[in-house]
Amino acid sequence: MNYQNSLNFAQEKDKEDSLRSYREQFLFPTFTKKPVVYFTGNSLGLQPKSTREYINQELDDWAKWGVEGHFYAKNPWMPYHEILTKQTAEIVGAKPEEVVVTHSLTTNLHLLMVSFYRPHGKRYKILCEAKAFPSDQYALQSQVKFHGYEPNDALIQIALREGEHTVRMEDVKSLIDKHSEEIAMIMIGGVNYYTGQLWDMEAITQWGHSAGAIVGFDLAHAAGNIHLKLNEWGVDFAAWCGYKYLNSSPGGVSGLYVNERHLTNKDLPRFAGWWGQNKDTRFLMEEEFSPIPTAEAWQLSNAPVLGMAAHKASLDIFTSVGMEKLCEKRDALTGYLEFVIDDISDRYDNVDFEIITPRDKTQRGAQLSILAHGQGKELFDFISEEGVVADWREPNVIRIAPAPLYNNFEDVYRFGQILESYLKQ
Known part of the structure; x- marks a missing residue:
C-alpha cells in the first residue's frame, strides 16, 4: 500500500x-x-455500547428469578459459560471442547501449570522469556519454588542480544537444543507486552515437543489480536485475559485452552473444584472428583455471570467481523x-x-x-x-x-x- x-x-x-x-x-x-x-x-x-444491555439482562433476570435464574433466566446461569465456548474457540483456533472461559488470567495459568509443570529427575527446568510481564515472572518463580527448586537455577530465560530489542527465534531454538534433557516446560508470552513482538508459536511448539517438553503460552496480548491456530500448532495449554483486545471489562473473565490429547486423561494432576466435576453427577455431591472430559474440567466455581455477559457483548462483535x-x-x-x-x-x-x-x-x-x-x-x-x-x-x-x-x-x-x-x- x-x-x-x-x-x-x-x-x-x-x-x-x-x-x-x-x-x-x-x-x-x-x-x-x-x-x-x-x-x-x-x-x-x-x-461496546451493547455491554450495558447484556449486563442489564442478567440484572433483570436476577431481580425476577432470584436463585431460579440458574435455570430460567433468558440465558440460564448454570450453563452460562457454555454460550461463550464456540466463539472463543474460533478466536483462538481451537476445538470447542479445548476451551473454557473462567477465572482470571494468572489464576488460569497457575491451574494449568499444576497440571503441566511436572518436574522430575533432571527434567525440571522452565524455558521462559527474560523480562516477561511481571505477573508471569512471579507465577513461574512461585511454581518452581513450590516444587522445591530455586528460580535462578530452574528458569532458563531467553535474553536479548546486546543492542537488540527483539528475540531471535534461532536463539530460542539454540536454548531448547542446549537444554533439551532438562526442560520440563516452555511457557512464553505469545506477544511480548513491551515490544509487541509476535513469537513463532508454531515453531516453538515443535521444537519443545521434539525436546520432550510441554509447551504453553500466555496469550494476553495475542487473543483477539493475532490469528491463532492453537489446535493446528499442537500447543499443550494456553491462557489469556479478556479485557485487552477482547474488550470484556476491567479485570474481565479469562479464557484457557487445553489440547484435546490431554482432555480425557483423568490421571492428570489438577486443583479441582465442583464446576469441573462431571455434569451428570455434579449435584449428587459425590466425594470423588470425576473431571469433565473437556477444558471445563479446569473450572473451579460456577460462572461469574455479570462479567461473562460483558464478555459476550464483545464476542458477538468478533463473531460478526471474523x-x-x-x-x-x-x-x-x-x-x-x-x-x-x-x-x-x-x-x-x-x-x-x-x-x-x-x-x-x-x-x-x-x-x-x-x-x-x-x-x-x-x-x-x-x-x-x-x-x-x-x-x-x-x-x-x-x-x-x-x-x-x-x-x-x-x-x-x-x-x-x-x-x-x-x-x-
Missing part, C-alpha cells in the same frame, strides 16, 4: 474500510480536554502508523523515533512500541494533554495500539499531527 501522511488520504482509506461501522459500536472516553485518540486496546479495550478481516485491517492500520512515525522522524532533526517492534507484519500485531531517543516523559505528557490515550514505559518507550475494531486511519493521522506539534515547539 502506498501510504500518504495527509488527512485526505486517511479519510479516503476510512471510507474504503469495510469495518468502519464497527467503530460506532464502541464508547470512547470523554475525560480528555481534546478529542480522544484511544490507542490502549492492548491494556484495556473500549466498552479474525481474518480483523487482522487484514490491523496490518493496514499498523502499517500506516509505522509510515507516519517514520515520515515524522525523517523530517525532524530534533528527534529519532525508533520503532522497536518488528517491521515484518508477520511478527507483530496491533502494537508499535516507539523508543523516543532524546525525549523524556514530557513528550508523553504533551500528547496525553492533546487527547492521545497511550502507554508509557520507562525509560522512554511509548506503546501505541490501533485496535482495528474501533480505531481508524484518521486516528493515526491525528496522532502524527500531535507528535509534530510537539516537535515544532
Whole structure:
C-alpha cells in the first residue's frame, strides 16, 4: 500500500474500510480536554455500547428469578459459560471442547501449570522469556519454588542480544537444543507486552515437543489480536485475559485452552473444584472428583455471570467481523502508523523515533512500541494533554495500539499531527 501522511488520504482509506461501522459500536472516553485518540486496546479495550444491555439482562433476570435464574433466566446461569465456548474457540483456533472461559488470567495459568509443570529427575527446568510481564515472572518463580527448586537455577530465560530489542527465534531454538534433557516446560508470552513482538508459536511448539517438553503460552496480548491456530500448532495449554483486545471489562473473565490429547486423561494432576466435576453427577455431591472430559474440567466455581455477559457483548462483535478481516485491517492500520512515525522522524532533526517492534507484519500485531531517543516523559505528557490515550514505559518507550475494531486511519493521522506539534515547539 502506498501510504500518504495527509488527512485526505486517511479519510479516503476510512471510507474504503469495510469495518468502519464497527467503530460506532464502541464508547470512547470523554475525560480528555481534546478529542480522544484511544490507542490502549492492548491494556484495556473500549466498552461496546451493547455491554450495558447484556449486563442489564442478567440484572433483570436476577431481580425476577432470584436463585431460579440458574435455570430460567433468558440465558440460564448454570450453563452460562457454555454460550461463550464456540466463539472463543474460533478466536483462538481451537476445538470447542479445548476451551473454557473462567477465572482470571494468572489464576488460569497457575491451574494449568499444576497440571503441566511436572518436574522430575533432571527434567525440571522452565524455558521462559527474560523480562516477561511481571505477573508471569512471579507465577513461574512461585511454581518452581513450590516444587522445591530455586528460580535462578530452574528458569532458563531467553535474553536479548546486546543492542537488540527483539528475540531471535534461532536463539530460542539454540536454548531448547542446549537444554533439551532438562526442560520440563516452555511457557512464553505469545506477544511480548513491551515490544509487541509476535513469537513463532508454531515453531516453538515443535521444537519443545521434539525436546520432550510441554509447551504453553500466555496469550494476553495475542487473543483477539493475532490469528491463532492453537489446535493446528499442537500447543499443550494456553491462557489469556479478556479485557485487552477482547474488550470484556476491567479485570474481565479469562479464557484457557487445553489440547484435546490431554482432555480425557483423568490421571492428570489438577486443583479441582465442583464446576469441573462431571455434569451428570455434579449435584449428587459425590466425594470423588470425576473431571469433565473437556477444558471445563479446569473450572473451579460456577460462572461469574455479570462479567461473562460483558464478555459476550464483545464476542458477538468478533463473531460478526471474523479474525481474518480483523487482522487484514490491523496490518493496514499498523502499517500506516509505522509510515507516519517514520515520515515524522525523517523530517525532524530534533528527534529519532525508533520503532522497536518488528517491521515484518508477520511478527507483530496491533502494537508499535516507539523508543523516543532524546525525549523524556514530557513528550508523553504533551500528547496525553492533546487527547492521545497511550502507554508509557520507562525509560522512554511509548506503546501505541490501533485496535482495528474501533480505531481508524484518521486516528493515526491525528496522532502524527500531535507528535509534530510537539516537535515544532
